[in-house]
Amino acid sequence: MKFNFxxxxxxxxxxxxxxxxxxxIKKPAVENxxxxxxxxxxxxxxxxxxxxxxVYTQNKVKGAPIIVTKANLDKSGNKAKAVIANSKNANTxxxxxxxxxxxxxxxxxxxxxxxxxxxxxxxTGVIGQVLPIEPIEKAVPILVNELDYNKNLEAAxxxxxTDTVKKEYAVEFxxxxxxxxxxxxxxxxxxxxxxxxxxxxxxxxxxxxxxxxLQKALSEIVKVxxxxxxxxxxxSTNDMVCLMANGLAxxxxxxxxxxxxxxxxxxxxxxxxxxxxxLAKDGEGATKLLECTVSGAENKDTAITVxxxxxxxxxxxxxxxxxxxxxxxxxxxxxxxxxxxxINKVDVDLKSENGVVAVCRNGxxxxxxxxxxxxxxxxxxxxxxxxxxxGSEKATAWGCDLTYDYVKxxxxxxx
Amino acid sequence: MKFNFxxxxxxxxxxxxxxxxxxxIKKPAVENxxxxxxxxxxxxxxxxxxxxxxVYTQNKVKGAPIIVTKANLDKSGNKAKAVIANSKNANTxxxxxxxxxxxxxxxxxxxxxxxxxxxxxxxTGVIGQVLPIEPIEKAVPILVNELDYNKNLEAAxxxxxTDTVKKEYAVEFxxxxxxxxxxxxxxxxxxxxxxxxxxxxxxxxxxxxxxxxLQKALSEIVKVxxxxxxxxxxxSTNDMVCLMANGLAxxxxxxxxxxxxxxxxxxxxxxxxxxxxxLAKDGEGATKLLECTVSGAENKDTAITVxxxxxxxxxxxxxxxxxxxxxxxxxxxxxxxxxxxxINKVDVDLKSENGVVAVCRNGxxxxxxxxxxxxxxxxxxxxxxxxxxxGSEKATAWGCDLTYDYVKxxxxxxx
Numbered sequence: 092m093k094f095n096f097x098x099x100x101x102x103x104x105x106x107x108x109x110x111x112x113x114x115x116i117k118k119p120a121v122e123n124x125x126x127x128x129x130x131x132x133x134x135x136x137x138x139x140x141x142x143x144x145x146v147y148t149q150n151k152v153k154g155a156p157i158i159v160t161k162a163n164l165d166k167s168g169n170k171a172k173a174v175i176a177n178s179k180n181a182n183t184x185x186x187x188x189x190x191x192x193x194x195x196x197x198x199x200x201x202x203x204x205x206x207x208x209x210x211x212x213x214x215t216g217v218i219g220q221v222l223p224i225e226p227i228e229k230a231v232p233i234l235v236n237e238l239d240y241n242k243n244l245e246a247a248x249x250x251x252x253t254d255t256v257k258k259e260y261a262v263e264f265x266x267x268x269x270x271x272x273x274x275x276x277x278x279x280x281x282x283x284x285x286x287x288x289x290x291x292x293x294x295x296x297x298x299x300x301x302x303x304x305l306q307k308a309l310s311e312i313v314k315v316x317x318x319x320x321x322x323x324x325x326x327s328t329n330d331m332v333c334l335m336a337n338g339l340a341x342x343x344x345x346x347x348x349x350x351x352x353x354x355x356x357x358x359x360x361x362x363x364x365x366x367x368x369x370l371a372k373d374g375e376g377a378t379k380l381l382e383c384t385v386s387g388a389e390n391k392d393t394a395i396t397v398x399x400x401x402x403x404x405x406x407x408x409x410x411x412x413x414x415x416x417x418x419x420x421x422x423x424x425x426x427x428x429x430x431x432x433x434i435n436k437v438d439v440d441l442k443s444e445n446g447v448v449a450v451c452r453n454g455x456x457x458x459x460x461x462x463x464x465x466x467x468x469x470x471x472x473x474x475x476x477x478x479x480x481x482g483s484e485k486a487t488a489w490g491c492d493l494t495y496d497y498v499k500x501x502x503x504x505x506x
Numbered sequence: 507m508k509f510n511f512x513x514x515x516x517x518x519x520x521x522x523x524x525x526x527x528x529x530x531i532k533k534p535a536v537e538n539x540x541x542x543x544x545x546x547x548x549x550x551x552x553x554x555x556x557x558x559x560x561v562y563t564q565n566k567v568k569g570a571p572i573i574v575t576k577a578n579l580d581k582s583g584n585k586a587k588a589v590i591a592n593s594k595n596a597n598t599x600x601x602x603x604x605x606x607x608x609x610x611x612x613x614x615x616x617x618x619x620x621x622x623x624x625x626x627x628x629x630t631g632v633i634g635q636v637l638p639i640e641p642i643e644k645a646v647p648i649l650v651n652e653l654d655y656n657k658n659l660e661a662a663x664x665x666x667x668t669d670t671v672k673k674e675y676a677v678e679f680x681x682x683x684x685x686x687x688x689x690x691x692x693x694x695x696x697x698x699x700x701x702x703x704x705x706x707x708x709x710x711x712x713x714x715x716x717x718x719x720l721q722k723a724l725s726e727i728v729k730v731x732x733x734x735x736x737x738x739x740x741x742s743t744n745d746m747v748c749l750m751a752n753g754l755a756x757x758x759x760x761x762x763x764x765x766x767x768x769x770x771x772x773x774x775x776x777x778x779x780x781x782x783x784x785l786a787k788d789g790e791g792a793t794k795l796l797e798c799t800v801s802g803a804e805n806k807d808t809a810i811t812v813x814x815x816x817x818x819x820x821x822x823x824x825x826x827x828x829x830x831x832x833x834x835x836x837x838x839x840x841x842x843x844x845x846x847x848x849i850n851k852v853d854v855d856l857k858s859e860n861g862v863v864a865v866c867r868n869g870x871x872x873x874x875x876x877x878x879x880x881x882x883x884x885x886x887x888x889x890x891x892x893x894x895x896x897g898s899e900k901a902t903a904w905g906c907d908l909t910y911d912y913v914k915x916x917x918x919x920x921x
Contacts, residue, residue, distance in 0.1 A: 151849045152841030152869070184837055186870045218834025219871035323820040325835075326842040405738040405820070406916055413917025419633025422599055426567030427741040434566045454567070455601045456634035495910045501821055502828025 092357040096365075100243035100259030101135055103274030104297035105339040109135035110237040111245030114230035116179045116216075116223060130249035132177040132227065134234040135293070136203065141335035143171035143211070144306035146313050148330035154181050155188030156212045157331060159196065167208040169302045171335055174293060175199050175234075176213040177227065178252050178278070183328045184219040191222045198231040213291050213331050215252055215278060243276065250278040250291055253500055258369040264358045266351050269342035271298035273358050277366040280322065280375045292317065292332040292366060298355060299338035300345040308356045309334045316363040319395060319488040321403045322374035323497070334359075371489035372472075376496030379411055383475040386485040393430040393479070394486035400428035401475055402490030411473060412492040416441060416464035418450035421475060438478040443470035509776045515658035515674030516550055518689030519712040520754040523653040524550035526660030529645035531594045531631075531638060545664035547592040547642065549649040550708070551618060556750035558586035558626070559721035561728050563745035569596050570603030571627045572746060574611065582623040584717045586750055589708060590614050590649075591628040592642065593667050593693070598743045599634040606637045613646040628706050628746050630667055630693060658691065665693040665706055668915055673784040679773045681766050684757035686713035688773050692781040695737065695790045707732065707747040707781060713770060714753035715760040723771045724749045731778040734810060734903040736818045737789035738912070749774075786904035787887075791911030794826055798890040801900040808845040808894070809901035815843035816890055817905030826888060827907040831856060831879035833865035836890060853893040858885035 102109050111133035143164060147157050164171065175195055182188050196210040214222070237245075247257040261274030275294035300308075313332055338344065345351045372380040383401045388394035401407060404424035410417040421439050439451035445466045448459050467473075517524050526548035558579060562572050579586065590610055597603050611625040629637070652660075662672040676689030690709035715723075728747060753759065760766045787795040798816045803809035816822060819839035825832040836854050854866035860881045863874050882888075 150838065150841040151843075151847075152837050181834075184834060184866070184870050217832075218838060219866070325819055325821045325838060328838050328841060405912075409913050409916030412913060415917065417632075419596075419599060422567050423565065423633060423741075423743050426565040426743060428566075451599070451634070455599050493913055493916075495913050497820075498824050498827060498908055498910050498913060501824030501908075502830065 092354070094262035094264060094358055094361040097261045097263050097272065099261050100247055100274050100276045101293055101295045102240055102243035103261035104272040104295045106138040106297060106337050107135055107295045108238040108240050109133065109242045109246040110234045110239065111242065111249035112230055112233055112237070114226040116177055116226055130245060131179050132230050132234065133246035133249035134173065134175050134199065134238065135246055136173040136238055137335060137337040139337050139339065140170050140172050140209065141337040142300065142302040142305050143169050143333060143335045144309040145331060145333040146310060148326060148328060150326050150328045152184065152328045154183035154214060154329035155185065155192040156182055156214045157329060158189055159192040160211050160213070160331065163196065163208040163210060167206065170209055171211050172205050172209040173199050173203060174211040174213070174333065176250050176291065178250050179216040180214060180220055180222045181216045181218045181329050182214040182222040185221050187221065191224055194224055195227060198228060202231050202235045211333055213329070215250065215291050215329055218328060247276040250276070252278065253280040253375050254278055254373055256373050258366055258373070260362050260365040262358050262361050264354055266298060266342040266345065266354060269340050271340040271342055272296060273298065273362050275362050275366055277370055279370050280373055294332070294334040294362060296336045297338065297340040298336055298345070299340065299342050300336050300355060304345055304352055305334060305336055308352070308359055312356060312359050312363050315486060316360065316367045319399060319486065320367050320371055321399060321490050322371070367489055371491050374491030375500045376494040377491030378471065378494055379492040380472045381408070381411060381475065381490045381492065382472065382487060383477065384485060384487045385477045385479065387479040387481055388484040389432065389482035391484045391486060393432060394484050395488065396430040397425055397428045397477060398486050398488035400424045402488045405493055408490065408493035411468065412494050414465060414468040416448070416450060416461065416468060418456065422451060422454070425477065432479050432481055436480040440476040441467050442474040442476055443467045443472060445470050509677035509679060509773055512676045512678050512687065514676050515662055515689050515691045516708055516710045517655055517658035518676035519687040519710045521553035521712060521752050522550055522710045523655050524548065524657045524661040525649045525652040525654065526657065526664035527645055527648055527652070529641040531592055531641055545660060546594050547645050547649065548661035548664035549588065549590050549614065549653065550661055551588045551653055552750060552752040554752050554754065555585050555587050555624065556752045557715065557717040557720050558584050558748060558750045559724040560746060560748040561725060563741060563743060565741050565743045567599065567743040569598035569629060569744035570600065570607040571597055571629045572744060574604055574607035575626050575628070575746065578611065578623040578625060582621065585624055586626050587620050587624040588614050588618060589626040589628070589748065591665050591706065593665050594631040595629060595635055595637045596631045596633045596744050597629040597637040600636050602636065606639055609639055610642055613643060617646050617650045626748055628744070630665065630706050630744055633743060662691040665691065667693060668695040668790050669693055669788055671788050673781055673788070675777050675780040677773050677776050679769055681713060681757040681760070681769060684755050686755040686757060687711060688713065688777050690777050690781055692785055694785045695788055709747070709749040709777060711751045712753065712755040713751055713760070714755065714757050715751050715770060719760055719767055720749060720751055723767070723774055727771060727774050727778050730901060731775065731782045734814060734901065735782050735786055736814060736905050737786070782904055786906050789906030790915045791909040792906030793886065793909055794907040795887045796823070796826060796890065796905045796907065797887065797902060798892065799900060799902045800892045800894065802894040802896055803899040804847065804897035806899045806901060808847060809899050810903065811845040812840055812843045812892065813901050813903035815839045817903045820908055823905065823908035826883065827909045829880060829883040831863070831865060831876065831883060833871065837866060837869070840892065847894050847896055851895040855891040856882050857889040857891055858882045858887060860885050
């Protein structure tokens with residue numbers, strides 16, 4: 092299935108208004124020259140109540156917003172109408188974290204005159220610093236006042252931390268003759284190694300779809316998109332993806348698996364895979380996107396495990412930064428992946444817009460032109476193609492190179 | 507038990523001669539300015555046949571020397587007399603790898619007039635480049651001719667790759683009134699994340715001890731030393747620890763568990779823990795040793811898992827390079843460790859020769875002096891002390907900071 096990109100991010104789907112502003116949650120002691128965007132808080136609201144689905148970090152340390160959002164959706168029966176999110180402070184590992192996260196939901200609920208449990212809250216930034224609530228109390232009325240159907244960009248920039256570009260993607264598709272749209276925004280640059288969840292990702296749709304299927308689609312697609320992404324192997328405490336469906340496309344509600352559900356999932360994959368790719372490409376300090384596709388696996392999990400092992404290897408990531416065709420490091424990372432397969436059947440190719448070079452056949456090195464390899468690796472998007480020759484399943488994982496700037500950004504992030 | 511350091515490395519124990527030389531296995535296209543040592547091949551030999559024990563990498567991709575050594579020890583009934591090792595080429599992922607590794611053993615066996623299966627072979631360096639055998643054929647007679655009881659340093663420098671310092675450690679101890687010695691040498695700087703094995707580590711002893719107990723002691727101590735070490739999360743294809751005991755101390759052979767075996771294990775721990783510490787401190791590009799000790803765990807495995815998770819975190823490693831007391835990253839890494847415990851009981855202190863600073867109590871941040879924290883973190887050896895308050899087990903893991911130089915060294919290692 093092919094889908095066309097459309098503008099609008101989280102406001103692409105009908106009936107979603109957004110806003111973003113700067114409230115001054117934290118004035119950094121030293122301005123980070125990598126951060127040029129200014130907004131630090133955003134809100135988005137559906138005109139009607141939505142079915143909502145979410146997945147959360149599996150880190151034992153869970154940010155207070157994660158705990159509060161989960162409790163709200165449990166209470167509301169997975170219904171939601173509004174999302175508030177801030178950057179610069181993760182509101183995690185603070186004694187008063189849940190109290191503050193609940194207060195954020197209350198502020199929004201009071202201003203919009205909706206039940207508190209229909210509000211989703213998310214925070215990202217430094218762990219373990221007390222969240223100042225006063226700037227947020229002042230900001231919420233402003234955010235509500237400024238809500239508009241085209242302010243997706245104000246929101247998308249408000250959730251950025253060390254991100255250097257905003258991440259938005261949206262597509263449209265037909266369900267039963269009705270035009271439906273799915274759009275989303277994401278943030279994340281470091282501390283990215285999602286495990287059954289991910290960094291902050293907000294997705295909206297006007298497609299009518301039941302709660303159960305909405306969650307099923309989200310969980311399935313997260314597994315093959317965000318969970319196949321790693322920037323630095325660190326699973327964050329505040330990861331969350333949330334997907335809200337308001338039904339304003341007026342299609343007949345999808346209530347059973349079948350063709351319509353498959354179209355919905357394919358469209359959701361398109362949005363989430365593109366956001367994942369954007370997250371990888373904007374990894375902290377990254378100069379290159381690494382996209383590893385494993386084919387010929389006996390099962391999907393093996394393909395995922397092997398692909399992730401390669402994009403997680405610090406040594407391989409550093410070699411890609413140096414544009415060095417060190418395929419031995421690819422094979423080493425394949426070898427320590429926790430999956431069963433015959434290493435002596437493995438083939439590896441390196442590919443980019445500049446061509447393709449075969450570097451390994453049957454688990455052993457083969458002669459290749461260093462000149463051609465350098466040309467392939469000079470691109471800023473590198474594909475690593477691995478064939479296991481054991482079956483027909485495939486999967487892709489996304490990552491980025493390891494650079495001086497990653498070290499620089501993380502050597503002094505907190506102050 | 508306290509042990510005193512003695513000189514001599516692998517030649518500290520009686521009856522072990524060593525030698526090392528430069529044979530020209532590979533002339534790097536571009537000289538790596540980090541590599542100042544010259545030897546690229548070494549040999550060491552016991553005057554009498556030894557009981558031998560070994561552990562190997564768990565990577566599915568196994569270097570040819572690993573396969574050949576394992577086959578030799580199986581054939582000889584775990585008896586060995588000589589070890590040959592080269593650097594600059596890992597002899598891994600080559601179609602003719604095993605043939606070449608066997609040839610290295612044959613060359614040594616012929617020159618020393620011993621059975622080929624009593625020779626252990628190890629290689630370290632670039633993966634997937636054909637090993638030239640001619641330089642080794644020329645080197646072996648020279649190595650045999652130059653064997654001496656005090657040439658441990660010639661051997662210790664021959665196994666270095668991106669290592670900046672040689673690693674040797676030895677101790678002496680009494681068994682039944684007889685003076686016994688254990689000594690060792692190690693190499694390794696990157697691609698270090700041992701899994702049931704480790705980078706190259708060679709240990710010798712003159713203590714008389716049965717084969718079964720020798721292997722048991724080695725496996726037990728590996729688990730709490732080398733397997734608690736991570737430089738970059740990459741498990742090498744050529745990891746190997748081997749331990750040879752020639753019995754020349756003339757103590758009554760240790761053939762059962764008990765006091766003597768416990769003394770032997772404590773001495774072995776002393777040597778291996780110190781070599782592990784040296785490996786961590788000389789991690790590629792490292793400026794700081796990180797030593798994470800987890801106490802109060804319900805069981806040993808939990809303590810090991812949590813300690814390793816912290817020293818493996820790229821974000822925490824980068825923060826330590828920047829001397830930034832970002833304890834939230836410690837807690838984040840504790841949280842994604844694959845073990846069961848209550849995160850809300852966790853305490854964290856940072857410590858060095860400059861003092862100690864408490865940064866977290868009961869899973870939440872506490873106020874601390876940034877000035878004091880900076881002072882603590884300005885040291886080149888940092889301890890991270892974690893208390894779980896759930897039991898009485900403890901474990902230590904070793905690692906290093908993540909620096910610009912790690913990226914530089916690995917961005918262009920192969921050429």
